Amino acid sequence: QSALTQPPSVSGSPGQSVTISCTGTSSDVGSYDRVSWYQEPPGTAPKLIIFEVTNRPSGVPDRFSGSKSGNTASLTISGLQAEDEADYYCSSYTSSTMVVFGGGTKLTVL
Amino acid sequence: EVQLVQSGAEVKQPGESLRISCEGSGYTFTNYWISWVRQVTGKGLEWMGRIDPTDSYTNYSPSFQGHVTISTDKSIGTAYLQWSSLKASDTAIYYCAASRSGWDFFFWGQGTLVTVSS
Secondary structure, X not given: OOOEEOOOEXXXXXXXXXXXXXXXXXXXXXXXXXXXXXXXXXXXXXXXEEEOOOEOOOOOOOOEEEEXXXXXXXXXXXXXXXXXXXXXXXXXXXXXXXXXXXXXXXXXXX | OOEEEEOXXXXXXXXXXXXEEEXXXXXXXXXXXXXXXXXXXXXXXXXXXXXXXXXXXEEEOOXXXXXXXXXXXXXXXXXXXXXXXXXHHHOEEEEEEEEOOOOOOOEEOOOEEEEEOO
């Protein structure tokens, strides 16, 4: 099972919006609304910020939103803040009853 | 408050065996799948496999099948990840993560650093 494809890095200025893509196949992202997104600040454990494509856990700001079209899911962060600087990972359930992660995207707030 | 507390860092030699643990608290242990996730320093997250503590059903990523074993002791609310013969390439941080569904990880342990070196 290959990792999902994410851009290695994205950047934006405070207040701007950025979007991170996550491309899979018809065996994972394209077939299931079971895409999650995780935020991993340096030196800390990952934190769930989006589950089942569009849902936010309690306590996650509504600046974070998710969507999906075909085999590609996306995470949009609006109103960028300095504290959003972190690595972001997508994941998806697969037809092999496994979970696969994306390669990760480093977000830099300029 | 849900917490997953992992065992401490380990330094081992190639060929040695190892078991690390993940103790859950603040929730009904059997209500959440436990997955293990590997992160090599400077690299991304890799899903290794998961276990349903209710009946110990497991499934593994092909990348890790046969090299690690995931187990639980539901009587003490603890999950384990073990190796019978470590390799230098097993050097990484290992996270446990809890999920109601099995695929979205709402709660994470703090990570256990495993270093394998001669």
